[in-house]
Amino acid sequence: MNFAGKQMQKSSSSGQIKRQYSDNFIESTFNNKWLQSAGLHHLQSSNTSVPPLQDFGFYGDNVGGQGSRVGISLQRGESKEEPLTQPACSRSLSMRKTGNVEGFSQSELSPGLLDLHSFDTQLISEVSSKRSGSSQNLVLHGMNSNDSDPFSPSNKSTDSEQTTNVAKIKVVVRKRPLNKKELAKKEEDIISINPTMNSLTVHEAKLKVDLTEYDERHGFTFDAVMAENVSNDDIYSVTVEPIVPIIFQRTKATCFAYGQTGSGKTYTMQPLPLRASQDIFSLMQGTYRNQGFQLFVSFFEIYGGKVFDLLNERKKLFIREDGKQQVCIVGLQEHRVYNVETIKDLIVKGNSTRSTGTTGANEESSRSHAILQLAIKRPVDGNESKPPRMVGKLSFIDLAGSERGADTTDNDKQTRMEGAEINKSLLALKECIRALDNDQGHIPFRGSKLTEVLRDSFVGDSRTVMIACISPNTGSCEHTLNTLRYADRVKSLSKGNSFRRDPSSLISNLRNSVVSPLSSVVPDVSRPNQRQTPASFSNDRVPSGRMQINMDIDDRDYVEEDYGRVNSPWTTDKRSDRSQTSTLGNNLRQTSRQAKRRDLSNMDADNDLKSLLKEEEDLVNAHRKQVEETMDIVKEEMNLVANIDQPGNQIDDYLSKLHRILSQKAAGILDLQSRVTQFQEHLKDTKVSESSSSR
Numbered sequence: 001m002n003f004a005g006k007q008m009q010k011s012s013s014s015g016q017i018k019r020q021y022s023d024n025f026i027e028s029t030f031n032n033k034w035l036q037s038a039g040l041h042h043l044q045s046s047n048t049s050v051p052p053l054q055d056f057g058f059y060g061d062n063v064g065g066q067g068s069r070v071g072i073s074l075q076r077g078e079s080k081e082e083p084l085t086q087p088a089c090s091r092s093l094s095m096r097k098t099g100n101v102e103g104f105s106q107s108e109l110s111p112g113l114l115d116l117h118s119f120d121t122q123l124i125s126e127v128s129s130k131r132s133g134s135s136q137n138l139v140l141h142g143m144n145s146n147d148s149d150p151f152s153p154s155n156k157s158t159d160s161e162q163t164t165n166v167a168k169i170k171v172v173v174r175k176r177p178l179n180k181k182e183l184a185k186k187e188e189d190i191i192s193i194n195p196t197m198n199s200l201t202v203h204e205a206k207l208k209v210d211l212t213e214y215d216e217r218h219g220f221t222f223d224a225v226m227a228e229n230v231s232n233d234d235i236y237s238v239t240v241e242p243i244v245p246i247i248f249q250r251t252k253a254t255c256f257a258y259g260q261t262g263s264g265k266t267y268t269m270q271p272l273p274l275r276a277s278q279d280i281f282s283l284m285q286g287t288y289r290n291q292g293f294q295l296f297v298s299f300f301e302i303y304g305g306k307v308f309d310l311l312n313e314r315k316k317l318f319i320r321e322d323g324k325q326q327v328c329i330v331g332l333q334e335h336r337v338y339n340v341e342t343i344k345d346l347i348v349k350g351n352s353t354r355s356t357g358t359t360g361a362n363e364e365s366s367r368s369h370a371i372l373q374l375a376i377k378r379p380v381d382g383n384e385s386k387p388p389r390m391v392g393k394l395s396f397i398d399l400a401g402s403e404r405g406a407d408t409t410d411n412d413k414q415t416r417m418e419g420a421e422i423n424k425s426l427l428a429l430k431e432c433i434r435a436l437d438n439d440q441g442h443i444p445f446r447g448s449k450l451t452e453v454l455r456d457s458f459v460g461d462s463r464t465v466m467i468a469c470i471s472p473n474t475g476s477c478e479h480t481l482n483t484l485r486y487a488d489r490v491k492s493l494s495k496g497n498s499f500r501r502d503p504s505s506l507i508s509n510l511r512n513s514v515v516s517p518l519s520s521v522v523p524d525v526s527r528p529n530q531r532q533t534p535a536s537f538s539n540d541r542v543p544s545g546r547m548q549i550n551m552d553i554d555d556r557d558y559v560e561e562d563y564g565r566v567n568s569p570w571t572t573d574k575r576s577d578r579s580q581t582s583t584l585g586n587n588l589r590q591t592s593r594q595a596k597r598r599d600l601s602n603m604d605a606d607n608d609l610k611s612l613l614k615e616e617e618d619l620v621n622a623h624r625k626q627v628e629e630t631m632d633i634v635k636e637e638m639n640l641v642a643n644i645d646q647p648g649n650q651i652d653d654y655l656s657k658l659h660r661i662l663s664q665k666a667a668g669i670l671d672l673q674s675r676v677t678q679f680q681e682h683l684k685d686t687k688v689s690e691s692s693s694s695r
């Protein structure tokens with residue numbers, strides 16, 4: 001017997017209780033946490049005085065069957081610890097649960113809609129004029145005031161000088177030590193570092209045709225290279241510390257850690273917001289005392305292309321764009337904080353949600369991007385009752401394990417889709433960094449959910465710090481090289497590296513390279529990971545003396561764009577060896593055509609993935625809507641069955657209403673069922689793997 005039947009049986013003793021139950025049942029049953037997690041929180045009852053179902057004496061002795069399941073959900077729903085209603089309420093209670101979070105009151109939680117409109121950052125001229133020497137108030141760790149270091153804060157400089165002195169993009173590499181497991185397996189450390197030159201070498205063990213071993217060395221140079229003995233404090237000094245003061249000057253900055261799983265991204269990223277907030281509070285209490293600045297924290301995760309609030313029970317968040325093309329993360333909670341301890345607690349809370357929200361903690365965390373944002377705001381015209389306006393923002397991103405982008409062939413569909421999404425977001429991130437460094441009007445933030453949510457960090461005055469985390473062991477060699485190549489490309493996007501914009505340097509690189517057969521400088525684009533290394537030592541840095549075209553991530557554009565530029569000089573250059581140049585030209589043309597074809601096929605695959613994700617989203621929304629409608633129908637049905645016992649009720653009326661209700665239910669189910677079948681078919685047909693593996 002279903003639960004409605006049981007309810008009819010039990011309720012036959014009292015029509016009054018029965019009716020009360022019909023309403024209260026719905027309200028109390030669904031007034032619980034899973035309504036919220038299913039995105040149906042709007043169905044929660046605002047009437048908290050509704051007595052729980054047990055008060056009616058139903059199901060108390062019920063074991064098994066649907067009735068018992070309902071009973072379980074009721075018990076969960078009545079948890080006094082976790083009310084469902086207003087976000088502020090749920091936050092303050094969850095804070096109470098963790099016990100040691102200070103300095104909060106409900107009013108201090110910002111509205112559910114992340115107020116990106118407030119991004120019309122206010123002019124803070126009065127602050128600027130009082131601000132000279134702000135860095136004196138900062139405890140600088142291990143910083144020497146090297147003027148040539150673009151990240152070195154200068155006490156004497158003006159605000160605008162200080163802002164412009166901080167490089168737009170900084171790329172830092174951090175090597176972690178060998179861990180116990182690697183030591184036990186007697187794995188070798190294959191990374192040697194020259195800290196004074198900010199360079200490192202990867203020693204890749206290779207076999208010759210005669211099976212003798214040789215060491216292929218790959219050299220890289222970055223803004224900073226940190227060895228395994230470097231502390232988190234030093235990492236902070238080099239990466240985020242110089243940026244903190246300029247956050248008060250309407251700058252948005254993003255610091256992200258990139259690397260394979262287990263390479264130390266979380267280990268590196270976790271202390272940074274704490275150190276940064278320490279310095280932010282110092283500035284707020286020192287240089288900016290009485291200026292009304294406020295600090296807010298939000299923490300969310302992007303997993304499988306969906307956004308979840310890590311400080312609000314993994315509530316699913318939606319990204320919306322308003323008429324002014326401002327992106328809003330609808331429902332994201334921002335917590336106003338007054339001390340570092342509180343931030344620490346929030347980070348602990350967010351991280352535990354991140355890892356326990358899904359099964360297999362580390363496995364899952366490495367498949368998601370975690371984003372912690374510190375936003376500095378100020379009340380408009382000093383009016384505390386109005387929502388404060390954003391002044392500047394620091395985003396810390398612990399990216400998904402970079403190797404996950406390659407999870408595209410051997411796994412199940414779900415894993416492949418996630419891998420493709422991760423790959424897409426890592427590529428999109430790089431494109432956005434490129435655009436922001438070029439001061440490009442158009443920032444391709446729509447490329448992925450990750451860049452969409454970071455949109456406001458890519459417009460206006462922005463700074464980006466990338467920390468490439470690498471594992472030192474032999475077994476990680478390939479991933480380490482991939483990480484370093486990605487980092488190298490991010491660095492080469494920087495204005496200081498004009499290789500991409502300077503056709504003459506490309507031409508001279510090509511001329512230098514013609515002494516080798518073309519195949520040694522232009523790899524086969526159809527085999528993206530194949531690297532041609534004619535010499536045993538290869539410098540992987542792109543703007544080096546010879547041309548390197550790595551096709552493993554997205555250097556299709558190197559070929560396409562650069563070919564377009566060099567075509568004319570090459571064909572008119574009479575001094576050079578015409579036959580060689582025309583062969584080279586033909587080969588480049590062919591390469592370009594291949595790349596174009598591959599681009600088109602990648603675009604198709606990308607579109608497939610995009611429409612698949614959209615269809616998935618639509619399906620879940622349709623399901624949610626169907627659940628809502630079902631609940632209305634159940635409510636109506638309950639009223640119907642409750643009323644049929646009333647004297648004077650007509651069976652004809654009952655039957656016609658029942659008929660309508662059942663038809664409505666059937667239509668809803670059929671519609672959803674056909675959507676499910678259609679989606680399953682699309683899922684089967686779409687070659688998700690191609691979208692990523694071909695890159």
Ligand SMILES: Nc1ncnc2c1ncn2[C@@H]1O[C@H](COP(=O)(O)OP(=O)(O)OP(=O)(O)O)[C@@H](O)[C@H]1O
Pocket residue numbers: 175176177179228259260261262263264265266267268362363365366399400401469
């Ligand atoms: N620089 C370091 N010094 C000492 N231990 C480190 C360092 N970097 C990482 N570790 C240790 O290595 C392990 C893996 O690090 P971590 O969890 O930060 O990796 P991750 O890149 O974030 O992995 P995932 O992508 O799977 O989340 C941890 O036990 C961490 O403590």
